[in-house]
Structure formats: structure tokens, C-alpha cells
Amino acid sequence: MVDSGLLSLPKPRLGWFGASAALALLAVLGTAAAWRWWRRSRPRGQLRLKRVGTVSGLFIYPIKSCRGVAVERAEVTKLGLRSGDMSDRCWLVIKEDGHMVTARQEPQLVLISVTGENGGLTLSAPEMSDLHIPVRPPTENPVHNCRLFGTDIQGKDCGEEAAQWITAFLKSEPYRLVHFDPNMVPRNSKDFFDTFQADDKIVYPDCSPVMVLSEASLGELNSRLEKKVQIRNFRPNILVTGCSPYEEDTWNDIVIGDVEMKGKMGCPRCIFTTIDPDTGIMDRKEPLETLKSYRLCDPSEQRIYKSHPLFGWYFGIDKTGTLRVGDLVYKITW
Template sequence: MLQLSEIWIYPVKSLGGISLNESKVTDRGLEHDRRWLLVDENNCFITQREHPKLALFQTKITADFLEISHKAVQESVKVSLNPDFSGNQKSIEVTVWEDIVVAFEVSPEISQWFSAILGFAVRLVYMPDESLRKVEPDYAVTPNDVTSFSDGFPFLIIGQSSLDDLNSRMSQAVSIRRFRPNFVFTGGEAYEEEIWKEFTIGNLPFYGVKPSGRCIIITIDPETGIVSGKDPLFTLSKYKKVRKKVIFGQNVIAKQLGNIGVGDVITVQKRI
């Protein structure tokens, strides 16, 4: 039996994630997933690729707020989970890969808090509901498929069997947190999620659209923010390379909105 074993969201792109027992599936990903983003002075997104220490920022949800802390700083900050930018605040055009996305700065004070810790100027911005960022058209299920500030797709699923197989090939095991999935499941064969075309989690249908290409972020220890060596990227490159891309996991688009929870049964209707 295939069964959902973990649910993760990453409210601020490239910062620490939150493990959940249940979540809402929205049109652009799990509720609150990657709706916030740090941008530099040129309004370009920043990630752990260039700034591994972003891993030291932790997030948690308390009541109606997202609380953000840092492992080396006592003070934390809180931002509303449902911010209102209906006043005179000007929108900002931010760059995420090749996309220009309309966003709003959360507050100058919170931007300054991040800037002081990082040592360079950044702003924390939020993607409002009105901002629609399309997924890659070659892999879209419909022309209306959108995502948040994710790299390209609203969901990522990885099997525990895939992680177990990878760890069996290395001298030191790594956790699933390296790969920043939204869904983890137990059961089935290693890497089988990469050929899933249509499947359900509970009673909600999803489409598998593209195996996930991996980068150097998976070499960063999420506990320390330090690059731990060439693995697991190096080991994956020996046997999980497709057209010069190292792959691990499957990018996913939802067909229907609703709720999911840990323990939900996964049923695969169609494989590639």
C-alpha cells in the first residue's frame, strides 16, 4: 500500500520548512507554501544556492501568524498569514528565474531584520492571490496552471523507498529535508513516483508532470547551513541523470482543491 507519510510546506522560499499533519491543497500549492520570498536590491530572488546560511532561518505557524526565527538570533518576527495590501502600498515586480512576478513588501522593519542578520540588503515580499505565475507551459495540464514562488511547480513528491535506496549507496545517510518535498509516501518501489502520470492522495487527484532536476542545495545540511560535501548530488549523478540533469522526485500539479492528511492512501491510476 502507498500511504502519505509526511507533509511539508516552506512558507518563505529557501528558508526552513514546516512539517504538518494535514493541509489544504490550493491552486498554486499547499496553503501558505512559498508565498513569501526574499529578494535582493535588484528585486531578484535569493536562495540557498548562493546563500546556504538561509537554512538557519526557521519558520512556524502560530495562530494567524507566520513566525520566523534564526538559530543564532534571539529575536523572532511575526507576519500575518493573510496580509492586506489594499491600501496605498505600491506593488513590486520581482524576478524568479525567467518570471516577473507582482508582489508586495511585507514591511520595511521586517526587511531590515533579515538584512541585519544576512549582512546585505534584502526585502521580504509576499505573493497576493491576484498574482498568477504560470507553470512551464510545456508541462502544464491546463493553460491556467499556476504556482507560487517555487522553482517551477506547485508540488513535489518523493517516496521514502527512493530516499532509502539513495542512502544505501552512500557512507552517510541524509534526511528527506535535503530535498524539500511537499509529499513523502511509504510503500512501493524506489523512484516509482517519477513515472506516475495520474494518481490520487485520499480522494484528491494529481498529475505527475516532470521529474525534479536537483541542484547544489541538496548538498547543504539543513541543520547547519553548511555544504557537507558533494553528496548526495554526486551519488545521484552516477545513476539518476537524464539529459545532463540529476533527478530525484516528481513535480506535481493538482487537479482539484481540497484537504489531505498524513495517512491518506495514494492510488496510482496511470503511469508513463
């Protein structure tokens, strides 16, 4: 490991056969697909890596819009982070007609805490008794067709007790809790933004399996705010320290531990960021208005981001593996 930040290792020379094979592959797969195949096929020792930061936090959000769980170690799958029985955004609150319910509609969802152990989840919320449910709902439970941002995905019902618990806490119309079973078909990130590749898959996240944010970016934003905000307002999966504000925007390809990820696009922010994570109250103004004052996209990218300010960066998973708090973050250079 090189503390200067730059790890320069020899690259192999392509012989005649290697060059010919690469050209043939380009013709068959197309430039982008062939490039990804060639990069993934190279041994780690043949990559040129520049140290850009250190992982200071890892977060999993088992139920979409509910509180996250800080972990010291996480497995990175193609669908996002996982730790023990908890997988990122693999549970979802829905209306009885299958439409998703998030904190945009029910801000107090952010007050529901989730823990996982011994094959079950425990849900906790203010003035509610804890609820214990199995990680895998019983086989006989019905499967719902769920609707998220105009796309369909299945979810297995977690049962009447879970439905009644969530409905009682939110004091709402009848809601249900569903779980994504491994045999179900995930959604395609590319259906939402063409910056993603065809093999970028998600369950119930908005559009990406992983979001990265730096402590420096949060600190810079807070320097502009009268009332400071928390990292919980922005719900990253990976928090990084030791870099400059918004430097994560420039990390096209990164290596952390034995995981490789590719930057896809900025994270467009909405009124969710204005929900106080301690009270569940949405004020609809800050920090969103301040972000809009200086974090709007370049005019050439308005077709992607429209009027949403950017804060954090979305990544796709090129190589699965394991992350730990304290891992160094390297940017792949060419």
C-alpha cells in the first residue's frame, strides 16, 4: 500500500494475438461492452490506482425510507450492500393497490428503526411496541405487483401484523410491507437514466445500487447553512473522508477493498432531504434551497437532472466483494 497516493504497476503488452482478439471483441460487443470486459479481465495488480480517501461509514437501509443501519463491514452484491440478514432497500411499504409509499408522502417513515438478527427483523418506532418479523415471509403469503417510478416489481407480503403495525404508526390508510425474494426479477437502472449500463440492477432504490458521499461535501454544505444538517438527511451507503468537497463527483472508477465500482451520475436531490431525521418533520426548504443555489448541473445535462441539485454520486457494481470501515478508496487511472 503506497501512502503517496499513487500506485503504479506495470501494464501487460498486447501481443499480436491479444490485439487481434481485442479488435474482434470490439466488433462483436461494441466499444463500451468490450472495454468493460477487458478491464474486468485484467488482474488487480495491473491497474493504476490513486488513493483518494478512506471509508468512514457504511450504511444499509433495509426498508426503503426508514432509518439506516451503520455497519462496520458489508458485502457488496450487484444489488447493493448486505450485512447478515439485512439487504439494502429490499423491503418496501406499499398502498393496497401496490404503489410505493416513501417518506416523500409519509415523512415519519424515517423514525422507524430496523435491526436484523437470527433470521428476523425487528421494527421499532416511537410509542410503538417492537415488531418482529421473519426475514423471509412464509411461502404461502401473497405476492404483490408493486409500482415504483413507473416500473413494476414484485414483493412478497410480510403479513397482517406488519401491515397493521405500520398503518397504526403512520395513522394512515391501510399500508402493507413487502419483501423482495431472491427469485424475483430486479429493476433496471437504465430504465430511469441512460448513464447506467444494462447490467446495473436495483430492487427498491430510486435508481442505483450504491450512493457515495464525502464528509467534506457535507461539511462544505453545512458552512452555508444556519441550521446544520446530518449525514442522515442524505442517506449514503458509503461515507468517505480524506478528500476535498465534491471530489467524489470525479471518481469514474474506484476500488475499495476487493470491490470495484463505476461512477454513473450525480444524485439528484428532492424534498426528502428536508425531513428532519430526528422528528420526521418536513419543512420543504432547507437544505434543498441552498443546494439549488450552487449545485445545479451544467445546462448541457438538464435533460438528465432537470432542476434537481446534485449531492453525492451514484455507482454501479463492476466487481462484488467486501467493504470495511477504514478501507482505503482508490481511483482507477489510465
